[in-house]
Amino acid sequence: MRFPGNKASLPDVFADDNRIGSKPMAQKPAPPPILALRWLGVGAVPAALALAFLWAGGCFSPGRVTQNRLMGELHNAGSYGHGFRRAHAKGVCVSGWFDASGDASHLSRAAVFHEQHVPVIGRFALAVGQPYASDNAATVRSMALRFMPPDAPEWRTGMNDPPVLPLRDAHDVSDFFTAQQSDPATGKPDPARVKAFGATHPWLRSAADVNAHRFISSGFADDTFHSLDSFVLSAADGTTTAVRWTMIPTQPVTPSDAKAGDREYLFRELISDIHTHALHWHLMMTVAGPHDAINDPSQIWAQDDQTLDAGTLTLNSIESEDGGPCTGITFDPLVLPPGIQPSDDPILQVRSAAYMRSFSLRAGENRSSSAVTPTLIQTPESKKS
Amino acid sequence: MNGMATFPLLSRVLHWLMAVMILAMLFIGLFMASSVGPDYHRLVALHRPLGIAILMLAILRVANRLRSSVPTLPEDLPRLLRRIATTSHILLYGLMIVLPFVGWGMLSAGGFPIPLWGQSLLLPPILPHNPALWSWLRSAHTILAFALFGLVLAHIGAALFHGLIRRDGVLRSMCAKEAPSPDLQEQKPV
Ligand code: HEM
Ligand code: HEM
Ligand code: HEM
Numbered sequence: 001m002r003f004p005g006n007k008a009s010l011p012d013v014f015a016d017d018n019r020i021g022s023k024p025m026a027q028k029p030a031p032p033p034i035l036a037l038r039w040l041g042v043g044a045v046p047a048a049l050a051l052a053f054l055w056a057g058g059c060f061s062p063g064r065v066t067q068n069r070l071m072g073e074l075h076n077a078g079s080y081g082h083g084f085r086r087a088h089a090k091g092v093c094v095s096g097w098f099d100a101s102g103d104a105s106h107l108s109r110a111a112v113f114h115e116q117h118v119p120v121i122g123r124f125a126l127a128v129g130q131p132y133a134s135d136n137a138a139t140v141r142s143m144a145l146r147f148m149p150p151d152a153p154e155w156r157t158g159m160n161d162p163p164v165l166p167l168r169d170a171h172d173v174s175d176f177f178t179a180q181q182s183d184p185a186t187g188k189p190d191p192a193r194v195k196a197f198g199a200t201h202p203w204l205r206s207a208a209d210v211n212a213h214r215f216i217s218s219g220f221a222d223d224t225f226h227s228l229d230s231f232v233l234s235a236a237d238g239t240t241t242a243v244r245w246t247m248i249p250t251q252p253v254t255p256s257d258a259k260a261g262d263r264e265y266l267f268r269e270l271i272s273d274i275h276t277h278a279l280h281w282h283l284m285m286t287v288a289g290p291h292d293a294i295n296d297p298s299q300i301w302a303q304d305d306q307t308l309d310a311g312t313l314t315l316n317s318i319e320s321e322d323g324g325p326c327t328g329i330t331f332d333p334l335v336l337p338p339g340i341q342p343s344d345d346p347i348l349q350v351r352s353a354a355y356m357r358s359f360s361l362r363a364g365e366n367r368s369s370s371a372v373t374p375t376l377i378q379t380p381e382s383k384k385s
Numbered sequence: 386m387n388g389m390a391t392f393p394l395l396s397r398v399l400h401w402l403m404a405v406m407i408l409a410m411l412f413i414g415l416f417m418a419s420s421v422g423p424d425y426h427r428l429v430a431l432h433r434p435l436g437i438a439i440l441m442l443a444i445l446r447v448a449n450r451l452r453s454s455v456p457t458l459p460e461d462l463p464r465l466l467r468r469i470a471t472t473s474h475i476l477l478y479g480l481m482i483v484l485p486f487v488g489w490g491m492l493s494a495g496g497f498p499i500p501l502w503g504q505s506l507l508l509p510p511i512l513p514h515n516p517a518l519w520s521w522l523r524s525a526h527t528i529l530a531f532a533l534f535g536l537v538l539a540h541i542g543a544a545l546f547h548g549l550i551r552r553d554g555v556l557r558s559m560c561a562k563e564a565p566s567p568d569l570q571e572q573k574p575v
Contacts, residue, residue: 038549045545046538049408053534056416066419153498153507170421328516329496334426338504342426349422352429359495364520 065170065350067357073177074358077189079129083367086358088142088158090133091125092267092372093324096278096315098147104285104310107241108233110339111152113310121146122315123326124220124270127160132371135266137216137256143225143247143281144331145313156335158351159225159247162214165297166207169346172298175201207298215255219266221273222253225281229333229351230294230343233285242288242343244301247281247313267372271318275379278316285310295344320374330359391558393453399446400559406439407481411534418527433488434501437508440485447478459553470543473536480533486511487529491522 058064074086085091098118105113112118126133127140144158167173179197183190198208217223225247233241251273262268273279287306293299321327334342334352342348392400410432417428458467492499493510496519501508512518548556 035550041549042542042545046542049538049541053412053415056412056419058419064419065421067421068419070421153500153504328514332497335498336504341504344423346422349425353417353421353425359516360520360523362520363495363516364524 065174067353069174070177070350070354071357071361073174073181074129076182077129077177077180078182078187080131081361081365083362083365084131085125085362086354087129088125088127088144089129089131090267090371091123091142091321091326092270092370092377093319093321093326094122094124094274094315095317095319095325096120096122096313098283098311098313100311101309102311103308104233107235107239107243107285107287107308108339109236110155110233110337111149112147112155112337113339115149118147118149120313120315121148121325121329123321123331124267126266134263137266141220141223141225141266143220143223144326146326146329146331147337149337153337154335155337155340156329156331156333157227157245158331158333159227159245161217161223161225162211162228163226164207164210164300165228165347166204166211167347168203168296168298170350172201172204173347173350204298207300210300218254218256218269219273220270221279222249222251224248228297229345229348230288230297231336231348232294232341232343234339234341240341242292242294243285244288245286245310246284248284250280250282250312264371264376268376271372271377274315274318278314280315281313283310283313284308295346297345297347318377320372320377321370322374328363330355332356390456390554391561392455394562395449396446396453396455397559397562399442399449403439403442403446403481406435406442407533407537410435410439411530411537414530430500433499433508436485436488437501439481440489443478443481443485447482450478456558458555459551462551462553473540473543477533477536477540480529480536484526484529484533487522487526491519491526494522495519 054060058066071086075081079086080089098112098120099116100113100118102114107113123142123144125142125144126135127142133139141161142158145156147155167176175197179193180189181193182188198205227245230242230244233243235241285308286301287308288294289302289305292301292305319325332352332355333348336342391397413428413432413435417425417432458470462470489499489508490512493512494515496514496516499508499510500506544556544559547553
């Protein structure tokens with residue numbers, strides 16, 4: 001007997017015999033109705049935890065936007081899958097380096113804003129889910145970069161060429177992909193659905209209008225790429241500054257003129273441009289003004305915001321995705337070094353979660369060769385030999 | 386050495402501390418892997434150091450377990466149940482070490498930097514960059530986490546079965562300090 005004298009007042013779970021191996025104890029079966037209650041107690045705790053687990057997984061929240069749901073919506077919108085990125089599927093790897101100008105070094109302690117010749121791996125892509133889509137001037141183009149300073153944590157960023165993002169949060173993203181669902185009859189998004197998305201999301205109208213009337217350059221080399229999302233720079237002294245950034249080409253800019261008949265004309269041009277001479281962009285930081293929205297990428301910032309030239313990107317080498325260094329990573333915009341922090345822009349989180357899931361799916365699949373093959377990229381000299 | 390009525394203090398502290406941590410990790414993990422904001426990034430940033438803390442504590446715990454004497458299960462418990470109890474405890478220990486290693490390893494294979502705390506303190510990669518391996522380990526992390534959760538549920542059910550139905554002192558042995566017991570004194574080695 002363990003607790004002599006006060007057994008009745010003890011919680012039953014503790015009131016029992018000593019567990020001594022050599023001494024089997026007499027069990028004290030409780031009267032039946034109480035026994036039933038006890039069994040209920042045994043089952044209730046695990047059952048409650050299991051329910052809570054299902055809740056955490058979203059089983060009781062049909063409205064929640066999840067990684068799986070986004071991947072499903074991308075699939076229904078025609079994303080090809082099969083080892084390719086779920087978005088921006090058609091692309092090519094590039095590499096080069098970044099030289100800081102020092103002009104942004106007082107805003108951020110990140111090594112990229114202080115050092116010279118920081119190695120860069122990048123990827124140019126078309127923002128389509130189909131890796132074999134035909135190049136088209138109107139398709140959104142992207143530049144993704146991974147800065148790898150030798151002694152400091154790396155920085156990854158993905159930028160698109162339209163000036164603003166007509167999406168505000170996870171629900172907008174999910175609604176947008178759903179509206180892009182391909183109609184089985186035509187294989188294209190149903191125009192009525194696309195229109196309905198516009199009508200039910202009036203807060204995105206001004207951003208969509210700006211993008212619809214954007215200037216379209218001739219190719220990747222003379223294109224301007226935007227972070228769209230906002231970030232927060234933090235300086236060595238602790239001051240923080242909200243920014244967006246833009247990659248502005250030093251190459252002369254010409255308007256697009258589609259080369260009909262060549263499915264790969266944008267990539268072919270990029271290959272020949274890089275083979276002719278290294279390409280350069282200035283990384284321009286736009287500092288948020290007092291009225292600029294930090295947490296909403298669908299809001300355009302004021303025209304007179306302060307801008308700073310943080311340095312120059314040089315890209316001098318190009319490789320196919322097949323075996324190239326940009327294939328086995330994802331350009332998650334929240335892979336940030338000390339000195340660059342996420343803002344509370346909700347789209348950043350959506351992207352980080354979606355990129356990781358897309359990467360884990362594609363990396364586990366067998367993949368056929370890219371549209372932009374190693375053969376397409378061979379230099380004129382190596383072709384001859 | 387089976388005269389002890391309860392687990393040593395350090396074992397009990399580790400058990401309950403880690404029970405809270407592991408349950409929290411399972412919920413954080415599942416929630417973050419099925420939501421895209423607004424807490425996604427914060428939860429991922431919490432998941433990594435908490436997982437690594439569990440790894441450290443689990444190693445400490447296994448070492449402590451191997452060098453301390455613990456109560457044996459009641460002798461009248463059927464052999465099969467004792468087998469199941471022992472096996473499930475080994476599996477629980479195994480998973481609380483393997484799961485954080487899989488998490489760490491998969492991010493290494495995926496070529497991700499692995500911040501442990503803030504943005505400056507990074508964990509070194511423990512596996513070479515290999516996207517196929519990343520994808521495989523990412524699935525393994527889910528499957529093993531779900532297996533751990535299933536085991537924990539069964540474990541809690543079993544603990545309550547001991548406490549509420551059998552009332553044989555097993556639940557108490559993880560909850561209370563050793564009680565002065567005449568039986569125990571009889572058992573003291575001479
Ligand atoms: C709005 C929600 C968005 C979602 C759900 C989304 C989704 C995705 C996905 C799934 C990928 C493929 C990632 C991979 O497998 O590695 C991707 C790639 C990319 N996205 Fe987004 N994206 C979004 C917004 C944006 C925005 C706003 C930008 C630019 C500012 C952007 C730029 C890029 C770039 C550059 C890539 C290519 C990255 C690479 O080459 O690895 N995305 N996106
Ligand atoms: C005892 C330790 C751990 C437990 C119980 C645990 C549990 C989980 C669970 C339940 C999930 C969700 C799986 C899914 O639904 O697909 C998950 C995802 C994940 N875990 Fe862990 N984990 C642990 C340790 C770690 C560690 C140490 C790391 C990294 C250093 C890590 C990194 C991750 C990542 C990156 C994800 C995926 C997030 C996403 O898909 O968005 N985990 N974990
Ligand atoms: C995440 C949660 C938990 C984990 C990972 C866990 C893990 C373990 C492990 C590995 C042991 C074996 C100790 C040994 O003999 O070396 C153990 C024992 C025990 N646990 Fe847990 N536990 C958890 C939660 C709980 C809960 C919630 C309860 C009570 C309802 C509980 C009650 C017990 C009891 C009574 C024992 C002693 C079993 C014996 O004497 O052999 N545990 N636990």
